[in-house]
Amino acid sequence: MPSWxxxxxxxxxxxxxxxxxxxxxxxxxxxxxxxxxxxxxxxVYYWANGDRMxxxxxxxxxxxxxLADIPKAMQNAVISAENKSFETDSGVDPMGVARALxxxxxxxxxxxxxxxTQQYVKNTFLSQDQTVTRKFKELFISIKVGTKLDKDEILxxxxxxxxxxxxxxxxxxxxxxxxxxxxxxxxPSQCAFLAALLKGPTYYDPAGxxxxxxxxxxxxxxxxxxxxxxxxxxxxxxxxxLNKDEYTEAVKKYPMPQGLKxxxxxxxxxxxxxxxxxxxxxxxxxxxxxxxxxxxxxxxTTFDKKKVDALQNAVKKVEKDNIKxxxxxxxxxxxxxxxxVKPNDGAIVALYGGAGFENNHFTNNADTKxxxxxxxxxxxxxxxxxxxxTYRSDGEGISPLSKYNGNDHIKIKNNDGTYVLKKDNTAFxxxxxxxxxxxxxxxxxxxxxxxxxxxxxxxxDVGMEKVADxxxxxxxxxxxxxxxxxSFALGTSTPSAIRMADxxxxxxxxxxxxxxxxxxxxxxxxxxVPGFDKPKxxxxxxxxxxxxxxDVLENVIQNGxxxxxxxxxxxxxxxxxxxxxxxxxxFVGYTQQLSTSVAMFRENPKxxxxxxxxxxxxxxxxxxGDIPTEIWTAYMKGAVTGxxxxxxxxxxxxxxxxxxxxxxxxPSVTATPSETATTKxxxxxxxxxxxxxxxxxxxxxxWWECQDAGGGANDGGTSDGGTGGTPSTSPSSSATGRxxxxxxxGGLLxxxxxxG
Numbered sequence: 027m028p029s030w031x032x033x034x035x036x037x038x039x040x041x042x043x044x045x046x047x048x049x050x051x052x053x054x055x056x057x058x059x060x061x062x063x064x065x066x067x068x069x070v071y072y073w074a075n076g077d078r079m080x081x082x083x084x085x086x087x088x089x090x091x092x093l094a095d096i097p098k099a100m101q102n103a104v105i106s107a108e109n110k111s112f113e114t115d116s117g118v119d120p121m122g123v124a125r126a127l128x129x130x131x132x133x134x135x136x137x138x139x140x141x142x143t144q145q146y147v148k149n150t151f152l153s154q155d156q157t158v159t160r161k162f163k164e165l166f167i168s169i170k171v172g173t174k175l176d177k178d179e180i181l182x183x184x185x186x187x188x189x190x191x192x193x194x195x196x197x198x199x200x201x202x203x204x205x206x207x208x209x210x211x212x213x214p215s216q217c218a219f220l221a222a223l224l225k226g227p228t229y230y231d232p233a234g235x236x237x238x239x240x241x242x243x244x245x246x247x248x249x250x251x252x253x254x255x256x257x258x259x260x261x262x263x264x265x266x267x268l269n270k271d272e273y274t275e276a277v278k279k280y281p282m283p284q285g286l287k288x289x290x291x292x293x294x295x296x297x298x299x300x301x302x303x304x305x306x307x308x309x310x311x312x313x314x315x316x317x318x319x320x321x322x323x324x325x326x327t328t329f330d331k332k333k334v335d336a337l338q339n340a341v342k343k344v345e346k347d348n349i350k351x352x353x354x355x356x357x358x359x360x361x362x363x364x365x366x367v368k369p370n371d372g373a374i375v376a377l378y379g380g381a382g383f384e385n386n387h388f389t390n391n392a393d394t395k396x397x398x399x400x401x402x403x404x405x406x407x408x409x410x411x412x413x414x415x416t417y418r419s420d421g422e423g424i425s426p427l428s429k430y431n432g433n434d435h436i437k438i439k440n441n442d443g444t445y446v447l448k449k450d451n452t453a454f455x456x457x458x459x460x461x462x463x464x465x466x467x468x469x470x471x472x473x474x475x476x477x478x479x480x481x482x483x484x485x486x487d488v489g490m491e492k493v494a495d496x497x498x499x500x501x502x503x504x505x506x507x508x509x510x511x512x513s514f515a516l517g518t519s520t521p522s523a524i525r526m527a528d529x530x531x532x533x534x535x536x537x538x539x540x541x542x543x544x545x546x547x548x549x550x551x552x553x554x555v556p557g558f559d560k561p562k563x564x565x566x567x568x569x570x571x572x573x574x575x576x577d578v579l580e581n582v583i584q585n586g587x588x589x590x591x592x593x594x595x596x597x598x599x600x601x602x603x604x605x606x607x608x609x610x611x612x613f614v615g616y617t618q619q620l621s622t623s624v625a626m627f628r629e630n631p632k633x634x635x636x637x638x639x640x641x642x643x644x645x646x647x648x649x650x651g652d653i654p655t656e657i658w659t660a661y662m663k664g665a666v667t668g669x670x671x672x673x674x675x676x677x678x679x680x681x682x683x684x685x686x687x688x689x690x691x692x693p694s695v696t697a698t699p700s701e702t703a704t705t706k707x708x709x710x711x712x713x714x715x716x717x718x719x720x721x722x723x724x725x726x727x728x729w730w731e732c733q734d735a736g737g738g739a740n741d742g743g744t745s746d747g748g749t750g751g752t753p754s755t756s757p758s759s760s761a762t763g764r765x766x767x768x769x770x771x772g773g774l775l776x777x778x779x780x781x782g
């Protein structure tokens with residue numbers, strides 16, 4: 027056993043060493059200067075080619091003011107909310123520091139300083155690294171600040187260096203940003219609101235911050251802010267900082283701040299490009315929003331200026347030609363969002379986010395949330411069927427030439443043979459957009475004419491979880507997916523335009539996926555910030571599946587609802603999408619060089635809910651094959667250059683597994699992948715000269731130009747014709763006009779029925 031003298035000596039030596047270390051640390055640190063913390067710094071953003079895009083930051087939004095120009099109510103609000111013992115304490119909370127050090131030492135979450143003095147010291151650090159070394163340094167500085175500066179100097183420094191959100195540092199910038207007044211003009215109620223922001227503006231600014239955290243909605247933030255605002259006023263009253271009359275007046279009405287404003291340089295599409303890059307930086311590094319807003323970063327992006335300009339010009343031209351809000355009430359509040367991604371790479375080269383921050387449009391429509399994608403979801407259903415098969419194919423992938431019932435208003439079956447029921451246990455009937463009696467048609471044809479019923483039943487047969495799995499592997503975020511009910515196959519999910527372009531890029535790249543990215547590198551003081559390596563290329567889908575999807579979607583453009591995209595003049599694949607009540611319309615398409623998505627929707631400016639586009643642009647309804655496809659085509663004409671390589675040949679995949687109830691194919695007829703008739707059926711009535719106009723509902727006008735026209739009344743175009751109906755001269759007649767035909771004129775893939 028060591029002697030008591032040895033033990034005592036060791037203890038004295040240990041504590042003496044600690045005192046010596048503390049003394050050296052105390053002597054070496056300097057007192058921070060609030061003026062140094064407020065030095066102007068901007069972030070500089072660069073285009074993909076290295077040219078400077080914009081320099082923007084908080085330099086012009088930082089200004090120190092003296093304590094005499096800061097209302098007493100603001101001083102009292104932060105003391106009551108943050109540090110009640112501020113006026114008497116030493117400036118350091120030893121227990122709080124100990125807890126923070128212990129937590130960091132064991133790898134736990136970092137904790138901030140618990141006193142105003144410590145928070146002031148932390149605010150003046152250029153680096154916000156949560157490390158034990160930095161925490162010790164902060165402790166020594168806080169001790170020195172507490173002994174060398176008086177409380178007024180500390181409080182002034184704290185209020186001038188704190189971050190209030192919206193790129194506002196210091197109380198003067200915050201007062202101007204949120205209320206448009208100098209700090210000296212703030213009311214006690216406004217002071218309590220600004221003090222509440224110090225808890226974390228991401229979650230306490232009623233404008234919301236869903237681009238940082240989807241949970242930070244305007245509604246949620248308003249609730250958080252109002253609760254803390256009222257609590258702070260209550261604490262000020264309890265602390266004797268407000269008398270009863272002052273408190274009653276202050277708490278009477280929540281001081282709603284001004285809306286968001288465009289900061290220097292944040293105009294036009296630049297505002298959305300910078301917003302996208304900022305969010306990427308925050309998500310892929312340890313840089314905090316407050317640090318990023320302090321400035322001093324060089325950020326190189328993936329954005330191609332020529333393509334960004336081309337996309338904006340395409341949207342503006344088509345919008346100007348079609349949308350006239352001053353003339354038509356139903357044209358008001360129409361919005362567009364678009365994004366363009368490189369297959370096999372993931373780089374976001376262009377996007378269209380809206381009218382610009384300067385027009386008070388702060389939502390980035392390229393990163394849309396809450397806009398259903400409609401039938402552009404159907405390729406994921408088809409891909410899942412080709413990869414996984416259905417419950418009746420024993421896991422064997424099925425061919426796009428498999429047939430399913432394309433008729434309107436049909437019951438959908440579960441895998442056990444029972445029918446899908448609605449919540450009230452009544453029968454669920456799936457509708458198409460029109461009552462065209464397609465009968466049993468191939469999945470390829472159903473995709474071409476965007477017919478709903480085959481894909482809903484196919485999704486049920488494959489399993490909606492497998493559909494979701496395929497979509498997620500191609501880049502669709504799980505959080506944006508809707509419930510896995512029967513309608514899931516029809517695009518009730520709400521991924522962004524960026525994510526849809528990226529997912530279709532997977533088809534273009536023959537099943538290889540790369541996460542979308544917008545930032546190539548970030549530098550601070552000339553040194554690279556880690557976290558911005560290029561995302562890896564990963565095979566997520568068999569090449570034969572992806573190439574068959576491309577083949578089917580190429581047919582959509584050549585013969586179906588995406589026919590307007592043929593004006594591109596080169597090989598392309600794509601899919602149109604329209605949702606219930608015409609609340610959104612999409613077109614997503616690609617070449618091997620570029621994948622681009624375009625969304626169109628109307629949004630109520632007050633509730634932010636979607637509104638129907640029936641009657642918009644002076645037409646009965648808007649479809650994905652209309653304005654969105656026009657925008658896509660106009661943009662891609664200038665954006666896609668180089669040789670027209672087309673897509674890899676689509677190999678034969680799977681066997682033909684027809685849906686339950688499909689008649690056996692006629693042995694004398696061979697289905698061809700193109701489903702293009704070699705000869706047109708001869709109608710028994712005179713033909714108007716109008717060209718065929720495919721619509722997303724699956725209707726062809728006039729009916730005799732439809733590829734599957736002719737045959738009996740029960741003919742679906744690919745099955746044997748039934749007995750013909752009465753000939754009709756009306757193209758709108760579905761039961762007779764479309765079903766009529768002469769003897770032997772069955773559907774394209776069916777035998778002729780008896781003539782009507």
